[in-house]
Amino acid sequence: MTPLPKHLDVQAASRDLRLRTLSQIPHPLDRLIYLASMRDYNTGLYHHDGLASRFSEEVACEALADCHREAFRQLLTSSLEDIVNQLQAYMGASRIDPVEFIAAWKDLKPYQVAVPAETVPLSAEFLFSNLRIALAILENRFRMTPPAARCASQPRSLGR
Amino acid sequence: MTPLIIYCAIGVGLLVLLLLAVRRRPSPAEGSAEALLGARHALRTLQLSLLPPELVDRFFARDDLEYVFAAAPKEIQQLFLEERKRIVLAWVSQVRQQIVSLQDFHFGHSRHFVQLSLSSEIVLAWEFAALRMACRAFYLLVYLRGPYGAPQIAGKMAATAARLCAISEKSLAFLTPAESRAIVDDSAHGSAPV
Numbered sequence: 001m002t003p004l005p006k007h008l009d010v011q012a013a014s015r016d017l018r019l020r021t022l023s024q025i026p027h028p029l030d031r032l033i034y035l036a037s038m039r040d041y042n043t044g045l046y047h048h049d050g051l052a053s054r055f056s057e058e059v060a061c062e063a064l065a066d067c068h069r070e071a072f073r074q075l076l077t078s079s080l081e082d083i084v085n086q087l088q089a090y091m092g093a094s095r096i097d098p099v100e101f102i103a104a105w106k107d108l109k110p111y112q113v114a115v116p117a118e119t120v121p122l123s124a125e126f127l128f129s130n131l132r133i134a135l136a137i138l139e140n141r142f143r144m145t146p147p148a149a150r151c152a153s154q155p156r157s158l159g160r
Numbered sequence: 161m162t163p164l165i166i167y168c169a170i171g172v173g174l175l176v177l178l179l180l181a182v183r184r185r186p187s188p189a190e191g192s193a194e195a196l197l198g199a200r201h202a203l204r205t206l207q208l209s210l211l212p213p214e215l216v217d218r219f220f221a222r223d224d225l226e227y228v229f230a231a232a233p234k235e236i237q238q239l240f241l242e243e244r245k246r247i248v249l250a251w252v253s254q255v256r257q258q259i260v261s262l263q264d265f266h267f268g269h270s271r272h273f274v275q276l277s278l279s280s281e282i283v284l285a286w287e288f289a290a291l292r293m294a295c296r297a298f299y300l301l302v303y304l305r306g307p308y309g310a311p312q313i314a315g316k317m318a319a320t321a322a323r324l325c326a327i328s329e330k331s332l333a334f335l336t337p338a339e340s341r342a343i344v345d346d347s348a349h350g351s352a353p354v
Contacts, residue, residue, distance in 0.1 A: 076218070077215065077218050079227070080224040080240075081223070081224075084231075120205070120209040120210075122210070122247070122254060123209060123215070126247050129244075129247055132239075133239060136232070136236045136239055137228070137231060137232050140233060140236060
């Protein structure tokens with residue numbers, strides 16, 4: 001059997017990844033963070049054992065990078081309201097006190113390391129800007145909500 | 161005597177011309193690879209990163225404005241407007257910068273690769289000039305009136321820039337082999353460096 005051309009292999013691996021894993025993670029923000037966590041920060045390469053065993057290490061890496069860029073683009077083109085809802089769902093799934101979560105995200109800005117490599121700076125900056133505003137909106141919302149009511153108001157993320 | 165003077169003058173003249181020719185700095189090869197790559201990069205940046213309609217629509221989305229004004233207090237509304245203004249100003253600057261790169265390529269090098277008629281060149285020159293002016297005017301409007309001050313100009317500017325990109329793409333088409341063009345088209349949705 002002739003091996004598939006490389007880009008077709010990568011497409012097949014991306015489809016596989018979407019079908020088996022990413023379909024379980026409903027929000028682009030969750031997918032972005034999940035896929036960023038598959039990346040080795042020392043090398044910039046992505047690793048996924050299951051995908052690598054079905055295809056190859058190199059093809060799995062490229063498929064993960066493709067899906068990472070796709071999640072980034074989906075989040076980038078989400079409305080601000082949608083981003084606020086996604087962030088709130090992510091926060092709810094983390095089971096951390098919302099006030100602590102927001103403080104940590106405002107200080108450490110973990111989202112800054114979650115963008116794919118070679119992202120155009122303006123696009124990254126636009127997403128960071130939207131996330132900063134979303135955090136401000138959530139902070140305001142939770143500051144006005146009594147602690148007992150916070151848990152009840154957090155939507156659950158299906159993918160987590 | 162007079163012919164001798166004339167011959168000497170001609171000789172000196174030729175010597176001066178020879179010296180000037182030797183001393184002249186070598187001019188860059190017309191249509192150099194650098195200019196081509198620069199133009200190609202500007203085109204890709206515009207098409208894939210700065211002008212995708214879904215991204216431009218997001219910069220100026222009124223639903224974001226309405227949401228923030230309905231759901232957030234004054235200081236967050238202010239933060240939102242400041243952030244959007246900063247992003248939009250950066251966007252206009254970058255579009256203008258890339259358009260200038262493309263224009264430089266067109267007027268400096270493209271004629272060595274593509275045969276353009278005089279009328280096409282005039283139309284192109286007019287379009288580039290109009291777009292640069294539109295960029296400046298839009299920058300000023302956003303600076304003075306905020307990101308939602310002139311939504312129609314933003315749309316027209318993006319459309320003109322996209323049209324110029326299409327013309328430039330034709331000029332640079334020979335740089336993209338058919339096979340890789342097919343792959344790029346195929347994966348345009350999946351791997352654009354937005």
